[in-house]
Amino acid sequence: MSHHHDTEPTDETGMTDEEKRRDQLTSAPDAVESDADPRIDVTHRDGVTRIDIRDDAAVRPGDPTRDPQE
Numbered sequence: 001m002s003h004h005h006d007t008e009p010t011d012e013t014g015m016t017d018e019e020k021r022r023d024q025l026t027s028a029p030d031a032v033e034s035d036a037d038p039r040i041d042v043t044h045r046d047g048v049t050r051i052d053i054r055d056d057a058a059v060r061p062g063d064p065t066r067d068p069q070e
Contacts, residue, residue: 034058
């Protein structure tokens, strides 16, 4: 029996993209469940896709040695 939602596509592994992402991010020896927390929000509106880095993301893109306000 599958535990997937009917709207979530799966591949030959039987896993959704989100399940594969979580599996990959939590399989390292010292990984913790929070390693798989979402880091981006994706919204679609009027044919435009917007990707925003979440404020609560533990890992953020950019140069960690520079102040982001500069």
